[in-house]
Amino acid sequence: MxxxxxxxxxxxxxxxxxxxxxxxxxxxxQGSGAIPTPPSVLAEFLDPRRWTTTLGNAGSTVSSAARGYLWGNLAAIALSVLVLLAPRLERLANQIAIVTYCIPLVAIGPVIVIVAGREDPDGASVVLAGMSVFFTTVVGCLVGLRAAPRTSIDLVRAYGGSAWTVLRKVRVVAALPSLFAALKIAAPAAFLGAILAEYLGSGGDGTLGRALIAAQTQADAPLLWYLALVSGAISGLGYLAVGLLARAVTPWTTDGAIPAGPR
Structure with a gap:
């Protein structure tokens, strides 16, 4: 019910x-036409030629976002594990994570686009997508790794288990709900980072970012709203996909978060 x-x-x-x-x-x-009517936007969705172009553009953007999502999250998880195994590095790791979070992507984006150059046209999209997810995943992973029950850790150590054994047998399992909660948030963030890079010149002409710029330049409000809704739908699908994976991997939770109650 x-x-x-x-x-x-x-x-x-x-x-x-x-x-x-x-x-x-x-x-x-009505006079400016800045907000189109729903039927005019729906007409864009029903145009098969529009969908052909959109799917091609979306494929490029999603590919860049997925690669950034992968590398950014892998780097964040690796840093979190390193901090856990070598606590002296925690201050340095926190500084790295905070720097990636505090630097405005709009400010550093053009620099990355220039550095990537024509040799790697979508390199900036991948980098900004990775930066967009790094801080969130570092925090979620560290919180999860440190949420492991103390009794389980002491039990493994009592049987002679090393720090690496504790990590594999106890901490990783305890970290999964919190980690997946961060990964769900990171999915739309990676897509946003990729589109932002495309706004700044990355990825070539066949991307959603460039399509949005073209629609804005032409003052085509229905097309602009259509592209915005498509981008929002793709971000939502990314969030949903990670959420479904979280339910499959961590069935003892309902929403990918750390379960409440005593441990």
Whole structure:
């Protein structure tokens, strides 16, 4: 019953949003056309030629975002494990994570685009996607690794287990819910980082970022809203995919978070 109520509430929310959108486009922005009507945006979705171009552009952007997501998360997990095995490096690791979080991607993006150059046209997209996920995954992984039950750690050590054995047998299992919670948030962030890099000149012409720029330059509001909705849907699918993987890998949790209650 709760699931049915939740879906019904979601449907009502979508209807309200579309109604407010439609009303605003007809009453507040009819003259400027800055907000198109829902039917004009729907017409873009129903155009097969538009979908052919969009799928090609989305493929390039998703590919760059996926590679950045992979390398950024691997680097974050490796750094978290290193901190756990060598606690003296924690201050340095925290500084690295904070720097990647605090540096504005808009400011460093053009530098990375220039450094990547024509030899690696989508290199900046991969780098910015990786930077977008690094801090979130470092925090989630460290929180999870340190959430391991003390009794389990003491038991492994009592049987002569090394720090590496404790990590494999206890800490990794305890870290999975928190890690997947971070990975879910990181999926849309990686996609956003890739699109931002494309805005700054990365990836060539066949990307969603360049398509958004072209629609903005032409003041094509329906196309711009269509591309924005497509980008949001792709980000949502990334979040959903990681969430489904989290449920399969950590069935003892319901939402990828650390379960409440005594350990």
């Amino acid at each position: 709760t699931g049915v109520n939740g879906r019904l509430g979601g449907l009502v929310g979508v209807v309200v949003i579309v109604a407010v959108w439609w009303l605003a486009s007809l009453v507040l922005f």
